[in-house]
Amino acid sequence: MRFLLTCFPLIILALTSWANTDSLLYELNQVIINQGQYVEQKQQRILHYREMLSSEMSELELFQVSDSLWFEYSSFQFDSAFKYANKMLELAEEMADSPRQAEAKLNLAFIFRSAGMYKEAYQTLESVNASNLPVSLWVRYYESMGRTYFDLSSFNDVDYFVESYGNLGNLYLDSALSLTEDKTLQFYRLKGLKAEASGNYREALYLFHQIIEQFDVSRHQKAMAFYSLGKINRALNNEEEYLDMIIRAAIADIQSATKETVATMELAGYMYEQGAIEAASIYINQAATDAKFYGAKQRVIQVSSLLPLIESAMLLNAQDKSKKLLGYLVLVSLLSLLIVLFAFIIYRQNQKLNKTKRSLSLAYESLKELNEKLIESNTIKEEYVGFSFAKDSEYLHKLEKFKMEISKKLIEKRYDDLKYTLKQFDIESETARLNRKFDEIFLKLFPNFIADFNAFFKEEYQFKLDENKPLPTELRIFALIRIGITEHEQIASILGYSVRTIYNYKNKVKKLSVLSSDEFDVQLMGIKAFE
Incomplete structure (x- = not known):
């Protein structure tokens, strides 16, 4: 009796937790079914801004509307986001407006980084003219540089570069935080990002919870906060909290019509690990559809590495069901009146299974070919990104040395030696x-x-x-x-x-x-x- 009284609260807590997770999964499945309405709402906002575009507008008005269109497309469709960010840059250059040029480049860098184009993101940020920028753009610039280095750290498998890029990312976030007012949404977001990247998980949990609890954030912002909370809880082995947060992130992503998302893929991977293959199949196909719609190669590569595993498991489940059905046929074959009925059922089941096999085989071959092309493209980009960074560093060193040598000769008034020095370059x-x-x-x-x-x-x-x-x-x-x-x-x-x-x-x-x-x-x- 004493044992039951001790365990009863724990049993109630576990049942409540499972019921909450089931409720969230049900909500997610309903949101997936109704996702068309969220996309329609997004497209209506886009149509509103596109209808505003007019040749009679001033360059500044065109810039502002293009910025709104970029924002709507930024996590929705890569090609269109890229188009309007470029339009902003063209308009800013026509106006000779340095801060707005910087704003356009920051928008470009964001979508490059989202698509896994780290070299292009870095080069775009490097081209930003840092003079005469308002504080808000300085913060965006530092944050973007920090996130780019964090992404490079995650992308690179070499320990030296992982640590080096991580340190650079932290330095840039420190610069952003130095310009950010305490206890604002931006402060908690930047502080939380740095704490998460540095492995200070307890602090990161507190900061991201503050974002959700203290501020009226958008669904997209809420999705990002939930996703970070999920990953942090998994690092702390809080599995139930991890699962709840990832599901909430996936719900918020779909409700905000976000196609540049990793929450559904993360959830599919977890369901696959737990043996919930049918649920994993639903979520990995949702992730694949979103990645294809957005056009992010990095996401397609990630999805294509997981999709064949889940679909193969689906096929094994189907085969297992078929074997069980055949077993039932042997058992009921003694009942002669039911033999014909069950034989017909088995025949139909096998026909569907063979059709599924053929479809999966074709899909697997197509994915295999796509994966080979993406791996080739990724390897080529990785080689030349490394080459570009190495050469940039080498030439900066040479230019610094060259500058010091010329300065020395100018100070010493050895003007005749300058010609010889210049010829060396x-x-x-x-x-x-x-x-x-x-x-x-x-x-x-x-x-x-x-x-x-x-x-x-x-x-x-x-x-x-x-x-x-x-x-x-x-x-x-x-x-x-x-x-x-x-x-x-x-x-x-x-x-x-x-x-x-x-x-x-x-x-x-x-x-x-x-x-x-x-x-x-x-x-x-x-x-x-x-x-």
């Missing part, structure tokens, strides 16, 4: 060295590129290369095209040639090929990496 030699490094990285990613490319030509027109020689310009042009740089203007800018020269090189090579122009382009993009 050989742009042509540095460009050649960069091109050689590009060749090295490209041939590492595509070791069979030259052999595969030569297969497009008769033997007398094939490229014969010395092992230690750089790639000729013609091959370097097609190497850039293979990694996705297809615009003539971009290629010309990278290689230091005119657009006409690039065009002539391309046409000259294509005319020597045994392939048609269209076949040539298809075969070029089909050259495999990492073989």
